Amino acid sequence: MTRTRLNRVRAAAGIAQLALQQIEDDLSADGIDASELAAILRELQEDIDVPGGLLPALAQLVTAAARRAEQLEFHRDGVASRSLYEAAALITDNAGQRMTRAARAHEPQGDDT
Secondary structure: OOHHHHHHHHHHHHHHHHHHHHHHHHHHOOOOOHHHHHHHHHHHHOOOOHHHOHHHHHHHHHHHHHHHHHHHOOOOOOHHHHHHHHHHHHHHHHHHHHHHHHHHHOOOOOOOO
């Protein structure tokens, strides 16, 4: 792995951490109501397209890592790639569905279906 690539990954991860901290700060702010919380939750997980939500983007990143691991482990048992594919599925399916339920529970009309 080139040092430049690792440095880019570190810098990007640092930027992502700062962005996530800003979102956490917004969620902790006074005056946030149920509809605003629902809107924020939807923004984090909307599955319309990858740029439209954090969770789909994270799942796409983990899937890219899984594809690379799959290419590198052709003489191995596939534990790394399988684990990464499962992690991506959990992000999309499990976390995404739970975020959707939480957002629905906080919508003004109270629709929790």
